[in-house]
Amino acid sequence: MKKLLLGLVAILLVVGALFGTQQYLAAQTGSDTSSDKVLNLYNWGDYLDPDLMTKFTKETGYKISYETFDSNEAMYTKIKQGGTSYDLTVPSDYMIQKMKRENLLLPLDHSKLTGLKNYDPRFMNLSFDRNNKYSLPYFWGTLGIIYNDKYVNGKDIQHWDDLWSPKFKNQIMLVDSARDALAVALITQHKSVNDKSTADLAAAQAKLEAMMPNVKAVIADEIKMYMAQNEAGIAVTYSGEAAEAIDNNPHLHYVVPSEGSNLWFDNIVMPKTAKHKAAAYAFLNFMSEPKNAAQNAEYIGYATPNAKAKALLPKAVRNDRQFYPDDQTISRLQVYDDLGQVWTEKYNDAFLEFKMSHH
Amino acid sequence: MMSKRKQQRQLFYLVPYGAWLLLFVIAPLVLLLFQSLTTQDGHFTLANYAIYFGSGTYLLMTFNSVWYAFLITLITLVISYPMAYLLNQLKRKQFWLLLIILPTWINLLLKTYAFIGLLSKSGTVNNFLGLWGIVPQQLLFSNWSFLLVAAYIEIPFMILPIFNSLAEIDPRLAQASRDLGANKWQTLWRVTMPLSMSGVKAGIQAVFIPSLSLFMITRLIGGNRVITLGTAIEEHFLVTQNWRLGSTIGVILIVAMVITMILTRDRGRQSSRKRG
Numbered sequence: 001m002k003k004l005l006l007g008l009v010a011i012l013l014v015v016g017a018l019f020g021t022q023q024y025l026a027a028q029t030g031s032d033t034s035s036d037k038v039l040n041l042y043n044w045g046d047y048l049d050p051d052l053m054t055k056f057t058k059e060t061g062y063k064i065s066y067e068t069f070d071s072n073e074a075m076y077t078k079i080k081q082g083g084t085s086y087d088l089t090v091p092s093d094y095m096i097q098k099m100k101r102e103n104l105l106l107p108l109d110h111s112k113l114t115g116l117k118n119y120d121p122r123f124m125n126l127s128f129d130r131n132n133k134y135s136l137p138y139f140w141g142t143l144g145i146i147y148n149d150k151y152v153n154g155k156d157i158q159h160w161d162d163l164w165s166p167k168f169k170n171q172i173m174l175v176d177s178a179r180d181a182l183a184v185a186l187i188t189q190h191k192s193v194n195d196k197s198t199a200d201l202a203a204a205q206a207k208l209e210a211m212m213p214n215v216k217a218v219i220a221d222e223i224k225m226y227m228a229q230n231e232a233g234i235a236v237t238y239s240g241e242a243a244e245a246i247d248n249n250p251h252l253h254y255v256v257p258s259e260g261s262n263l264w265f266d267n268i269v270m271p272k273t274a275k276h277k278a279a280a281y282a283f284l285n286f287m288s289e290p291k292n293a294a295q296n297a298e299y300i301g302y303a304t305p306n307a308k309a310k311a312l313l314p315k316a317v318r319n320d321r322q323f324y325p326d327d328q329t330i331s332r333l334q335v336y337d338d339l340g341q342v343w344t345e346k347y348n349d350a351f352l353e354f355k356m357s358h359h
Numbered sequence: 360m361m362s363k364r365k366q367q368r369q370l371f372y373l374v375p376y377g378a379w380l381l382l383f384v385i386a387p388l389v390l391l392l393f394q395s396l397t398t399q400d401g402h403f404t405l406a407n408y409a410i411y412f413g414s415g416t417y418l419l420m421t422f423n424s425v426w427y428a429f430l431i432t433l434i435t436l437v438i439s440y441p442m443a444y445l446l447n448q449l450k451r452k453q454f455w456l457l458l459i460i461l462p463t464w465i466n467l468l469l470k471t472y473a474f475i476g477l478l479s480k481s482g483t484v485n486n487f488l489g490l491w492g493i494v495p496q497q498l499l500f501s502n503w504s505f506l507l508v509a510a511y512i513e514i515p516f517m518i519l520p521i522f523n524s525l526a527e528i529d530p531r532l533a534q535a536s537r538d539l540g541a542n543k544w545q546t547l548w549r550v551t552m553p554l555s556m557s558g559v560k561a562g563i564q565a566v567f568i569p570s571l572s573l574f575m576i577t578r579l580i581g582g583n584r585v586i587t588l589g590t591a592i593e594e595h596f597l598v599t600q601n602w603r604l605g606s607t608i609g610v611i612l613i614v615a616m617v618i619t620m621i622l623t624r625d626r627g628r629q630s631s632r633k634r635g
Contacts, residue, residue: 004371073597170497176583178598217500217582222475231480231499341601348599352591353416355583 038063039279042079042089044266045070047139049299056286062279079104079271086273087280093265094179096135097128097338105134106270112281115288115306123265123305126335135267136284137305139297141239142325142333143180143262145255146223146246151233159257160188163236168214173227173235176220178351179336181208183262184236187334193262194337198346205350209357218355227252238264239323243301246322254322256329263333265305388613394606407607417591417608424587425615427506428570432517434510435566436559439517443558444551446518447525456522463515471579474508475499478580500582508580509573516569517562524558525551560623567623568616588612 039056041048045068053064067086069075072095078084080102091099099105110116110132119137129135147157151171156162163172163184174181183193185204195201216232224241226232228248242254268287270280286292293309303323304310310318318324325333339347398404411417446452446459462470477483478498485495498504528551536546574589583590588608595605 071597073600077600173582176578216497217584219578219582222579225475226479229479229481341599345599345601348594349416352586352594355590356416356419356586 036276037061037279038065039276039283040065040067040085040087041283042067042069042075042084042086042271044068044090047090047266047300049296051299052286052292052296055292056283060279060282060286062276062282064283076104079273082273084273085275086271087276088268088274088283089271090138090266090268092336093126093128093267094336094338096267096269099269099271100129100134101338104272106272106274107133108136108270108284109281112285113288114285118288118290118293118306118308120305120307120310122330126265127337128265128335129267135269136288138266138268138287139240139300139302140263140265140305141302141323142256142264143175143183143236143238144242144257144322146227146235146237146242146252147255148227148230148233148249148251149253150230150251154253154255157234158255159259160184160261163214163234164211165214168234170214170216171233172211172214172216173223173232173237174211174215174218175223175235175237176218178348180236180238180262181218181351181354182347183334183336184208185211187257187260193334194339196339196343201346201350205354208351208354212354212357224248240300240302243323247301256322256325256333258329258332260329260332260334263330263335265335391606391609391613394603395610397603399603407603410604411607411611420586420588420591421611421615423585424571424589424612427509427573427585427587428567430506431509431513431570432563432567434506435513435517436562438510439514439521439562440559443518443521443525444547446522452522452526456519459518460515467512468575470512471508471576474504474511474580478504499580500584502581502585505576505581505585508576509570512576513566513570516565520561520565521555521558524555524561528554557625560625563623564620567619571615572612 039062041064043066047068048066053066057063069078072092075089075091076095076099079086079089079099096105113136116132116136123137123140124132145157145160145163147154152168156165156167162168179193182201182204185207186193186195186200189200189203189207191200191204195204217226219226221241223235223237224245227235227245230249230251239254239256242252246252246254268284270277274280287296288306290306290308290312293304293306294312297304297306297309297313298317304313310324338344395407396403396405398406442459446455449455475482479485480495480497480499482498484498488496532550532554533546536550537543541549571587572589572592573587574593577583577585577587577590588611592605592608592612595601595608
C-alpha cells in the first residue's frame with residue numbers, strides 16, 4: 001500500500017512538473033496572451049526562410065513562434081476547434097473560401113497594409129477572396145506534368161491529352177488528390193475545374209478510368225522523391241513539388257499545358273483567434289516588401305505573387321517558363337472554388353472509384 | 360472471510376486500470392459509435408450505414424481489406440511457425456529471438472522507406488539483378504511488393520506468441536510421444552502442433568487485426584493499387600471531413616476485429632479449466 005501511494009505521489013509530481021513546464025513554454029512561445037512581443041505564425045513546414053524570421057525580429061522586435069501543419073484540413077480542424085491563438089496562417093484558395101464562410105477569419109484593415117501596390121494585380125481580387133478582404137497572396141503555383149527526358153521525349157508530353165497516349169503504358173504517377181486528378185480530366189473535356197454537374201463528373205471519371213493502363217501509381221508527396229530517383233517517366237503534380245524534384249535531378253522538366261490547368265494560391269490570413277494584431281500587420285507588411293519576398297521566393301523555390309519581388313529575382317528564375325508561365329497560359333489557369341460538403345464528397349467518391357478500377 | 364481492507368485495496372489497484380480503460384478505450388469507442396449514428400444536428404440516423412452498405416465501392420473495399428489481411432496472415436504464419444519451431448531448438452534461443460524482435464524497435468515508416476530504397480528501379484534489388492544483365496524490373500507499386508512489405512512488418516508479431524507457446528510445452532511430452540512409437544513428424548503433428556495452437560491463434564489475432572486497416576503502406580509501396588478500408592477512413596477524416604461516415608467505417612472495422620477475436624479465441628483452455 002505504501003509503495004503504491006508513493007508511486008501515485010511520484011506520478012502526480014511528474015505530471016505537475018510537466019504541466020508547469022508546459023505553462024512555462026506556452027508563456028515563452030506566446031500561446032499565453034500576457035506576452036505581447038510575439039507573433040504566432042501557423043504555416044506549412046519549411047515555408048519561410050529562417051533568415052527572414054531573424055530579420056523580422058530585429059526590425060520589429062516581434063519574435064516569431066512558428067508552428068506547422070501538413071494539410072489545409074488539419075489546419076482548419078485545429079483552428080475551428082479553438083484553444084489556439086494563432087495570429088496568422090497560410091491556407092490555400094478553396095480553404096480560405098470555406099473559412100470565410102464559417103466566420104473563422106478576420107477582415108484585413110487595408111489602411112494598415114503598406115505593401116499592397118507591390119502585388120501583381122493578376123493575383124489579387126480573385127474569386128475566393130474578392131478585393132482581398134481577408135487575405136494577401138504568399139505564393140502561387142500550378143498543376144502540371146513532370147517528365148524525365150531519359151525516358152520521354154518532351155515533345156510527346158506537352159498537353160493533358162498526351163497522358164492518354166498508349167506510348168506511356170504504366171509510366172505515369174498521379175497525385176493522390178481527387179480535385180487535381182479530376183481537374184485534368186475536366187480540362188481535357190473543356191469543362192470548368194469547379195464543375196457541379198453529375199453528368200460532367202461521371203464523364204470525367206470515365207475519362208480518368210481510361211487513363212488507368214498508363215497509371216503506375218497514385219501517390220502524394222512521395223512523387224518528388226520517386227521522380228528524382230528515375231522511378232517513372234511522367235508525373236502529374238504541383239509546381240512546388242516539381243521544383244524540388246528538378247533540384248535533385250537535372251533530367252526532369254515541368255510543363256504547364258497551354259490549354260489550361262489549376263492555379264493555386266497560398267495566402268496569408270488572420271484567423272479569428274488572432275491576439276497580436278499589431279505583430280500580424282507588421283509581418284504582412286514585412287513580407288510585402290520586395291526584398292524580403294524575393295529572398296523568401298529564392299529560398300522556397302515557389303513563384304512569388306509580388307511583382308516587384310519578381311523583378312529582383314535572377315533572370316534565369318524570372319524567365320523560367322516552367323514556374324512563371326507566359327501570360328497566355330496564365331490567362332487559361334483556373335482557381336479552385338470550395339465545392340461545399342456535398343460536391344467535395346462527390347469528387348472524392350468519383351476519385352475513389354477511379355482508384356478501385358484497377359481490379 | 361476476506362478482510363474488508365483487502366477488498367478495498369484491490370479496488371484501489373483497479374483505479375488506474377479502470378480510468379485508463381474508460382478514458383482511452385471506452386470513451387473513444389462510444390464517441391465513434393455516436394458519430395456514426397447521428398446527423399450533423401445530433402439526431403439519430405442510420406443513413407451512414409445505409410450509404411456504406413448501399414455502395415458497391417465500400418463493399419468491394421471491405422472485401423479487399425479482408426482478403427489482403429488474410430493473405431498477409433497466411434504468409435506470416437507459413438514463415439513464422441517453422442521459424443519459431445527452429446528457434447526453440449537452438450541453444451541461445453533468447454538471443455536469436457532478440458534479433459527477430461529488433462526490427463520492431465524501428466519506426467514503421469522508416470522501414471517502409473527502406474523498402475522503397477530496396478525495390479525502386481534504381482534500388483538495391485535491381486542493381487543486384489543488373490549484375491546478371493537483367494534489365495530493371497518494376498517491383499514497387501504491385502500487389503506483391505505490398506504483401507512482401509506488410510508481411511515483413513508483421514512477422515515478429517506472429518513469431519513471438521508461437522515461440523512462447525512452443526517454449527511452454529514440456530519437452531518430456533515429445534519424448535513420451537517418441538517412446539510410444541511416434542516418429543518425428545507424428546510427434547510434431549499430433550503433440551507439438553495442437554499444444555501450440557494457442558500461440559498460433561494469438562499470432563493470427565496480432566497480425567490479422569492490424570492488417571485490416573493498413574493504409575500508409577498501401578500508398579507508399581502499393582501506389583494505391585491496393586485500396587483497403589484504411590484508405591477510406593483516412594480520406595473521410597482528412598479530406599472530405601465527413602467524420603460521420605469515417606466513424607461508420609471505423610465501427611465496421613471494429614466489428615470485423617471482434618469477429619476475428621471470437622473466431623480465434625482460446626477454447627481449449629476454457630474446457631480444460633472446466634475439467635480441472
